[in-house]
Amino acid sequence: MDFFVDFLSNNFQNCIWLAIILVALCPTLEAKIAVPLAMNTDIWGSGAFSPWTAFLLAYVGSLLPSFLILFISRKIKNKTTGFISSKLVNHYANKSLTIEQKGSNFKKYLALAGFVSVPLPLTGIWSGSFIAGLTSLNLKYSFLSIAIGSLISTGVITILCTIFTNSILYILIASFAIIIVFLIIDFLISFFKSKKMLD
DSSP states (O other): OOOHHHHHHHHHHHOOHHHHHHHHHSSTTTHHHHHHHHTTTHHHGGGOOHHHHHHHHHHHHHHTTTHHHHHHHHHHHHOHHHHHHHHHHHHHHHHHHHTTTSSSSSHHHHHHHHHHHSSSSSSSSSHHHHHHSSSSSSSHHHHHHHHHHHHHHHHHHHHHHHHHGGHHHHHHHHHHHHHHHHHHHHHHHHHHHHHHHHH
């Protein structure tokens, strides 16, 4: 963690906003890490952002790649059906089927917004955009649903960081820890499922 803190403070002290946007752009990290990072006085000192600025930078930064991911995953869905059934995207294909099975289109968009709004790893903008691209939903409305879900998620994280102002570094560390644990669990589940299928 000290290496991460030193790297940020040494390289981005004069352009903190860029560091926040770059972190928000990263898959899995997104606003979950960008907001507590932006408000962290242990790293930025007096240059740390206010909750509103942290929210805005993290929200915009995390939303930037959404439409591109939607577009690319829709192209993948339309042109290479074999890719969809591969192990690489099986998890996301299953999620897209779950959304597709909802009754009305409104429920589908609501389910997508709900999925993105949960501030946990593998439920953010990157995952939501990829899943939406694998469905037959309208891309513009999907993007709007993802934007609403991200607004809720980023808002929840910002409120937590505002309430626990003395614990922002701990929130940042806890967020990293949760992301790592979720990624390990997801990897293990995928590994054992594929092993079971081979047996």
